[in-house]
Amino acid sequence: MRLPIYQVDAFTDRLFGGNPAAIVPLERWLPDGTMQAIAAENNLAETAFFVREGEGYALRWFTPTVEVDLCGHATLASAHVVFRFIEPERRRVAFETLQAGTLVVTRQGDELAMDFPAWPPQPAEPPSNLAAALGRNPTELLASRDWFAVYEREADIAAIKPDFAALRRLDRAVIVTAPGTGGVDFVSRFFAPAAGIDEDPVTGSAHCQLIPYWAKRLGKARLAARQVSSRGGTLTCALEGGRVTIAGQARLYLEGAITV
């Protein structure tokens, strides 16, 4: 069986930046084992599969080892493939997901805007070794889906060299964040060694937590964000009601076919 495949760098306007995802549009679902094997063979952080369903698409995401509940960058990359190769006349696409409800992506100029849930971080009792594993003390430690460590300056975030073995023993991934500079409202990095990713290049779901925090702290509903990983990512963010909008560009790297 021959299937189309695309590799897209999400949340960037330049090749080799952002977060890469493989996208495999399907006519009908493959056995879960086959989709998992394709994701393992691709060996990217995520491979997304989607099938036409009514007016939109049903969407699933796999890492090289497991299926995941929600993946922002592979949703952005999937929308890029729909708008560019499958339905170029569309302005808006809705993806039905198994665990994360309906995810709508809309074209906004050069960017694709995703409507995601807001997960405001709350005060929490952090694990005693978290600050030590990050190598410097945050000014504030919160939690939502992930541990959420706030620092004073962008330079603090860039300088963090985590002890990944220690972070691997935590029950959640870790977001580190600080105010940005030069027109950027906030910067962040995301560490998830327990999920097999020491550092994720750009993380949509982390921004479900970052946006409500910074919107409240800065008193702004619209925010410009940078994830300052080595590949780097740029996100345009908004808080509207109980939802966030996470927008970014995407850059096609590979277009081809696989034989499975």
Added chain:
Amino acid sequence: MSRQRPSRLPIYQVDAFTDRVFAGNPAAVIPLESWLPDATLQAIAAENNLPATAFFRYEGERCAIRWFTPTIELPLCGHGTLAAAHVILNLLDTSAERVVFDTTAATLTVSRHGSGLALDLPLNRAAPCAPPAGLAEALGKVPTAVLTTRNYLAVFDRADDVAGLTPDLAAVARLHCTGVIVTAPGRDGVHCVSRYFAPALGVDEDAVTGSAHCTIVPYWSGRLGKSTIVARQLSPRGGALTGEVCGDRVILAGEARLYLEGTITL
């Protein structure tokens, strides 16, 4: 400032040393008309995120070849060479019988061999040595013999011993060697099984390793008194190869399968 027109390159992904997709060792293969800057080759290999990306360019009748992991250039890569030869001999130049690759260090010839391909590599014989401190502890099991080249070759009695190892990779990385090959006799027509751990190179466990078989094949050829050795690498993906010692060379034969064919835009 005018933007340079984006360049498009063909790309292939091939599973080497296997007769089925999703097994063997995957490599990306990119034929080039002219060499790109090293930083671009490295960035493409990082973007592919496979154990190896092989780039080659025809220079007359021969091919110049280079291999990159996601982080570094490799001096030699058997599975990346087999993958490149598979693309050349099965897709690009189907009338050719062999392809000769030139690297900065060596010449590597790949020839058709039954339904697969045979790769001619330098033999790398291991010599018996005293068991190095920390090796048995790192592997979690005491080998019956240890030999050394740039890798340690740790020999066990049974294939199940090799299949069942769960090494302490941090401890393996501290050993004074490139990596550790573990091997044992096979069964049912397979002469030997192996696995290869090279955490110091950033590869916890390699799926199928051509260079390790430059050591494994001569060891079992000598021990079993056989010129042709049927080998299996028992990584989770698994691989199959046949090796033959020819003087100071090892001829490694195996199959390869095309997984992906496409175009990248730079």
